Amino acid sequence: MARKPRPIDPTEGPLQAFAYDLREVREEAGNPTYRALAGRAGFSATTLSDAAGGVRQPSLEVTLAYVGACGGDVDRWKHRWHELDRELAAARGEPPARPDPEPAPEPATAPGSGPGSEPGSAAEAIPGPAPTPGPAQDARQNGRDALENGRDALENGEEAELGSPSDADGDPAEPGRSRRWPAVLAAVVLAVAIGVSALVLPKLIGGSAPAASMVVPPCADYAGPVAFTGRTYGTVTRVRQGPSLNADSIAEYPPGCAVSFSGFCLGDVIKDMTSNTPDMRWFKVSGGGVISSGVIHGNPPKGMQPEMCQGGSPMPSSISMTASQPGMGSDAIDLGATGTDLGIVGFAGYFTPAGAAVPGPKWQQIGFVAKSDSGFSSPWRLGPLRSEIAERGGIPVVAVACLGGEGPTDTVDVRLYRPGVAGELARVELAAAEQAVAARAACAFPREN
Secondary structure (H helix, E strand, O other): OOOOOOOOOOOOOHHHHHHHHHHHHHHHOOOOOHHHHHHHHOOOHHHHHHHOOOOOOOOHHHHHHHHHHOOOOHHHHHHHHHHHHHHHHHHHOOOOOOOOOOOOOOOOOOOOOOOOOOOOOOOOOOOOOOOOOOHHHHHHHHHHHHHHHHHHHHHHOOOOOOOOOOOOOOOOOOOOHHHHHHHHHHHHHHHHHHHHHHHHHHHHOOOOOOOOOOOOOOOOOOOOOOOEEEEEOOOOEEEEOOOOOOOOEEEEEOOOOEEEEEEEEEEEEEEOOOOOOEEEEEEEEOOOOEEEHHHEEOOOOOOOOOOOOOOOEOOOOEEEEEEEOOOOOOOEEEEEEEEEOOOEEEEEEEEOOOOOOOOOOEEEEEEEEEOEOOEEEEEEEOOOHHHHHHHHOOEEEEEEEEEEOOEEEEEEEEEEEOOOOOEEOEEOOOOHHHHHHHHHHHOOOOOOO
């Protein structure tokens, strides 16, 4: 079971206040595990946990990845990081590690539609075939990747000891860090070896040495209202005319572009590239067109409501839950839902978590599904929970219309599940605050237990 993180007193100093507020960002996101955040941020769970440890200043890149994975305000935290850097540098009597430059204006030329941008693509995040790299290109890329990984290991103090799995939700200040250095040193030696091969191999096979810098196509600099921003991370991110994979592609972005959005609307359900969960939100690009939320790092501000856009879907307006038992003696039941304009449904129950340190029920996600041939259906294996259900005479369960991970709505159906009862269950009334907690649990990104 994950250990509790070390408590932080934000009044101890600017570093502790910074880490304390980072933890608040994660808490506001529904307190996802660091392993879940790692899948979205591109950094390891240990590195992200260390960033909120309050022991040392995290790098700017790690900070922004942490905040972006939690759906926070990346621009605001960029300034927070530079403020902290200045304070810590002043306390040491040193200049800041990195100045906070004014962002340079990006080229106004929007990337045009290229090969593979025809409508009807089978997957939003997977463009047409990329050029096949040769041995020299492979070696150079492997060398860059290995060197980058070695540098990250040194900068972030990654846990790399063999046979000692890290507990990413634990105290990042736990002693015993000296055991990591043999593995870190090995990673660096390997990185250098691969880097050297990247320089030598091209000459052996008649290639040229790697370029000093990689040219990145320009990101569009659109004018217009900005409600939030996000960053592209797929090989190609398509801007479409409407919120559908069948809509025309009107522009393409390379990876790493910061895109401004004026709002969002609803459309085709797309699988998120990092969490592999369904999402029906499409972000409205300030300069025109929409991009699927599933291929963007970033989320709309909490409380923002979807707008209508051409060819979009309306907000879910009704939902009703049922339960059925697959067969005699089965240890599972099937939760189902029907309703109006549903795209994604989350299910949650109010029961005691397995292995909880302090016994007591809380709202926990049971399923998070998009519509399939069988409708919205989620199996629920009861197991040891049967005794709690029998003791309490039943437990509340909810079905919620979700817009995506961390995207609950007010369209909720609350029922009471009792042993042996199938079909339509008895309704339960919850206070508004409790219903909101249940909805957030049902629509959370699925968590690793």
